[in-house]
Amino acid sequence: MRMTAAGEYGCLALLAIAENGGEWCKRQQIVDRFDVPPAFLEQILRRLASAGLIASRRGASGGFRLGRPASQITIASVIRTMDGPLAPTRSVSTNFYQPSPVEASDAFHALFRRVRDAVAAILESETLEDIVAKERNIRRTAARRRRGSVDRAATRRARS
C-alpha cells in the first residue's frame, strides 16, 4: 500500500517549483531545497514533464516551471503520474482496471473499492496550490511560535 520514493520526490519537486513563482526553477534549486539525488531527479522531472505537469527550458537561464496553474494540479494526478493507480488492487481501479484475484469475492471487492474511493476523494480534492498555501501557513505559525517562546523566556528571566 505504499507509494515509491519517486512519488515522494515528485511531490517535493513540484512544491519547490511552485514556490519559485513563475520563474524558471533550476534542477539544482530543487536538490538544495529537498536533498533529492540529482541524477534520479532528472528522471523524475522527465516523467512530470511528459505528463504535462511541468514545462522546461534549456540553456543558461533555463529550468522548470509548472505546466498549468497550481490550482489545477491535483495531488492525485501527481501520484498517478509517478506511481500509477491509487487503488489497492488493479481490479478496483477506475483508471487502470485489470483483472485480479479479489474479484472472486464480491465482499472484498466492494471493500477495496471503498478504500480506493476514500483515497481518491482526498487526493483529488487537494491541489498543489493548497499545499503551497499550507506550507506557507505552517512556516508562519512556526515563526510566530518561535517569537512567542522567546518572549515568554524573556518574561521568565525578567521575573526571576
Next chain:
Amino acid sequence: MRMTAAGEYGCLALLAIAENGGEWCKRQQIVDRFDVPPAFLEQILRRLASAGLIASRRGASGGFRLGRPASQITIASVIRTMDGPLAPTRSVSTNFYQPSPVEASDAFHALFRRVRDAVAAILESETLEDIVAKERNIRRTAARRRRGSVDRAATRRARS
C-alpha cells in the same frame, strides 16, 4: 499504492477458511474455491499462521481454521500481516514508522497522514465476520435475482 498478490490471496484464503465453519479446512479446498497457486498458498498460510490469524493441524484429517473468532479478525490486520504498512509513506505509518523524504514538507506529510487514517479507518472497522456475512447476502440476492429473471422470462414466454 497497491497491495500484493499475496495480500489478495491471503484475504481469499481467510474467507474460504471462515466459510468452512469450525471444521479443519484443507489447503486443497482453498485452491478449489479460489484458484490460488497451491505452492504459493503454502507460503501465505504460513505467514497467516505465524501471525496467529489461523491455526493448523497436520495429518490425514488436518487443515486450517481461524486462530480466533472471525469477529476479531480485522481486514487491516490481514493486510498488515501480508503486505506491511497501510500507510502511503513509511514516515506516516503509526505501526511501522521510518524516516522518508516527504517529512521535509509538513503540508504533504499531513496530507498523507490523512490518507493513511482514512484507509485504516475503513480496514480496521471491517472484520472477517462482516465479509462472510456480506458474501452470504450477495449470494442470496444473486439467487433471488436469478429466480426472479427466470420467472419474468417464463411470464414473457407465456404472454407471447
Next chain:
DNA sequence: GTCATTGTTGATCAAAACGATCAACAATGC
C-alpha cells in the same frame, strides 16, 4: 560564433521485492 550553462535522452546497473516452486521433513489417523 564561441562558450558556459542547463535541460534531454537512452542506456545501464545493482539491489530488492515479487510471485512462485520444490524437495525433504513431521505429524496424524486409520
Next chain:
DNA sequence: GCATTGTTGATCGTTTTGATCAACAATGAC
C-alpha cells in the same frame, strides 16, 4: 506401517525500484 496433510527452508526467474552516467541539444552572454 502407510496414506494424508501440514512445515520448513531453499531456491529461482522476473520485474520494479532507486539510481547513475555519458553523449547530446538548446539557450543566453560575451
